[in-house]
Amino acid sequence: MSIQSTLSTTSKIFLSLAAIAALAGPARADVLDDVKANGVLKCGVTLAATGFSAENNAGKREGFDVDLCKAIAAATLGDGTKIQLIPMDLKTAFAGLPTGAVDVLTHRFTQTQSRDVGGLKYPKIMFFDGQGFIVTKKSKANKIADLNNATICTAQGATSELIVADYFRAHKLKYKIVTFASQEQAWDAFVGKRCDAAINDRSGLASRLAKLPNKDDFKVLAETVSNEPIGPIVAQGQPRWESLVRFTLNALVAAEELGVTQANVDEQRSSQNPDVQRLLGVTGDFGAKLGVANDWAYKAIKAVGNYGDVWDRNVGIKTPLRLERGRNALVANGGLMLSIPVR
Ligand SMILES: N[C@@H](CCC(=O)N[C@@H](CS)C(=O)NCC(=O)O)C(=O)O
Secondary structure: OEEEOHHHHHHHHHHHHHHHHHHHOOOOOOHHHHHHHHOOEEEEEOOOEOOOEEEOOOOOEEOHHHHHHHHHHHHHHOOOOOEEEEEOOOOOOOOHHHHOOOOEEOOOOEOOHHHHHOOEEOOOOOEEEOEEEEEEOOOOOOOHHHHOOEEEEEEOOOOHHHHHHHHHHHOOOOEEEEEEOOHHHHHHHHHOOOOOEEEEEHHHHHHHHHOOOOHHHEEEOOOOOOOEEEOOEEEOOOHHHHHHHHHHHHHHHHHHHHOOOOOOHHHHOOOOOHHHHHHOOOOOOHHHHHOOOOOHHHHHHHHHOOHHHHHHHHOOOOOOOOOOOHHHOEHHHOOOEOOOOOO
16 A cells, blocks of 8 residues: 655656556567467456456356457357456556466556557457546535545556546645555455545446445445546557457447347348348458458357347346446447447
8 A cells, every 4th residue: 555645646657657668578479379379368357346357156257358358269269268367456467468478458447548559459449438436425525526635545557546636636626645556455445444535437436336235335426537448458569469359349349230149149140131241250251361260250249249238247237237338338329339340
């Protein structure tokens, strides 16, 4: 744990951005070839975030981020069960890509210019989020302006540090930020009353609230203070692998647009719609051009369903997170989710 004043927060943020820039390291051989040779896909996932990556009662890790890992394994290896999930915190996750400790991060990390230029490539955004603050219901804070002089918990290296620094300075509010090695620790400290408030992606707050027995004792403030475009990450210099991850996620979005679901994907193979035929590998050689089998997208959809299926199963309104699609609805439904045409 570390406590920082406003000024040293800013300098630490720029130091941590410099550390990301040093990630380049020795380049890996072709990751797509590696994954095929290993016969297993290694995904870096969040430590414990219900709905995204957390163990269920049977001790099996499940969630949105786990499903994306399964989809990529299904597309690459023809089998969505050939995955190794490696839980990682903010401190270790990024360094695992160039060394090959992980092939892809299906994590909750925001794309920023510094991370991208620093060697972390984001093939496609899978979740449009924004950050918010959580406080106890007993607290007198009903809006961020009420957090003057508050102590705020978050994790080292999260985008939150700079967001808090910028927002509070711009609004002439005083604060003390307390950072922890992981979001889990930051959350536990907040729940343990170490801080007046915590900040995280709104989906992250919903995720942690979902498993709290006394969730009604807390409230998330209405204001959203940032944009957090979140997506899987691959190492730089891996264009084939980057494309494979991009188009696997894209296939899940395209499937939703075309009405192809986990339940109907087999019958959709006989569809007369040329877009469906290309997506499912019935016509064309779109898989071969990516370096995988032509039924790669069929296998991914069969393994986890379309984007909407993944959403509904893990974080949708029937789950403990109860998240509305909002900005993550398809463009056709007023959101931001759009597929790249499979042509
Ligand atoms: N999106 C922000 C926050 C990322 C974040 O805090 N992720 C949460 C999951 S919602 C987490 O638990 N990270 C791993 C950890 O440190 O425990 C960023 O990219 O910096």
